[in-house]
Amino acid sequence: MFAAIRGRGVLAVAREQWRPGVIAGALSIGTYGLALAAYRLGPTAPLSALRETGILVATVIAVAWLKEQVTPLRAAAAAAIALGAALILAA
Helix, strand or coil, X not given: CHHHHHCCHHHHHHHHCHXXXXXXXXXXXXXXXXXXXXXXXXXXXXXXXXXXXHHHHHHXXXXXXXXXXXXXXXXXXHHHHHHHHXXXXXX
């Protein structure tokens, strides 16, 4: 769909960047498998809280290195995620 909207240039870039895409895909599948294995081993609340904090880490990276703007809505969402993770871990 994206290629249809952006044109043939997307396909040329995809041909050049296929290795990072394959690596990212493999890592994504691997981390998903590790999460499933962790769910089998014990309580899932700490794992759920940890997965949610990944969003916070991505937000910090976006602000610090990519110079993204933190709007009040984004700040509230990040605070809600942090609060939710803390409540999960406290329970």
